[in-house]
Amino acid sequence: MAVTGLGIVSVLGQSAAEVVRSLRESRSGIRLVPEMKALGLRCQVGGLIGEVACAALGKRAGQSMSASGTFAALACVQALESAGIAREDVRTPRVGVCVGTGYGGNGEVERVESFYREGKSPRRLGAMGPVRMMSSSAALNLAAWLGVKGRSYALSSACATGADAIGHGFDLVRHGVLDTCLAGGAEEVWRAALTFFDNLAAMPRDYNDRPVQACRPYDRDRQGMVLSEGAGILVLEALEAARARGATILAEVAGYGSANDGADMFEPNGTGLRRCIQAAMRDARELGVTAIDYVNPHGAGTRLGDPVEVETIRALFAERPPLVSSTKPLNGHSLGAAGAHEAIFTILMLRHGFVSPTLNLDHVAPECEGVRHVRTLTEVPLRTALTFNAGLGGANAALVLRSVEP
């Protein structure tokens, strides 16, 4: 399966070139967020995109898209451009959209709440809300805006959303349901997410004066994840079809697996993660992938999640241990967009032959030892990579990616 296009809106940049620079130079997008301080949250750092230039999307799109939909549309413009696909060529039943969000357009819910709190007439809210807040908002806005006529929907599985959406797009194309799928994830940060994750004690509290150091996967002093937002979109096409139209193939999706722990809503036990990686590797083996050079793990920096991932990687890849690094210290945890962001980071590292190190990994925690943690920028040719996400609700998804010979 060919990835012929990619587009990204993230705190590491809003183009592939910018993101490559951020990854190479470990330029973090995590900052102090004054609003989190004003809310009285214990964690006051995050990765917010801020205002984006979206006039090019048109007036109607601007009204019916929430922030996450806008991020997805801007990423989609880049993705189609890099794929060399004209807007008029996606207006067919053979093209579809599979773009998930973890939480939908929740900024809209907060707008309604503040209206009521201020005693304003509900009539003054207008009627755009439903299409801005529905969980399929990003996917269906994209379909309407682009004129895509094939299967178009959202897929949502907490932090695994982006990887599952890409994996599902991969399935739709490999089974011949679609010729082309625009697949990925999007997320906008909103107050309730910040509040509840803060209450979960899943976000760092002692780094508000050093935001860039806040997210520290596998480190002795890690305190949790840092929330962020954005979108990532891939253009997926069958390899033969992509070659036939002379497209530049950025990478190949060689495998996909998804599995649930079937146990706890909060605590990962590693069983689903192990099975989803095994399933992705089974796919990839059929295409001749025998080893993985690099793993971009979930690596959110949580006390419970990190050791489970390390143990899983160690056990599954004991024969030929891959390099391992998390990009979350730089990009934060963009929830429903995370899997798509990290698939894009991984593709860019495959293409440019380097591994961006796990920032802030100053002292590897004893429970996180046993894998080849990358702690400095490593220039290395990469042929194969695995990226996975493990989320709330026991959700896990993994993608195997492979570089393509020119």
Next chain:
Amino acid sequence: MSVAEKVKEIILKILDVKEDEVTPAATLIDDLQATSIDLVEIFTAFENTFDVEIDSKKGEKIVTVQDAIDMLNTAIAEKGA
């Protein structure tokens, strides 16, 4: 800014039309291609901007840009009375 100018500004913000198309005689639905949801958004923006209520009876009578301006001028006058 006059009521007419503000009305024009709101319509331009919501509808995908050019400034010279928003004439007083232009009809919202046929000339300016407003959909039902556009009308809701336009009337909501009128209510928020001028702090008046536009019930469905008043809304139904608005066909052209001038109708909207007239209705708003009347509603503003009634509010001040």
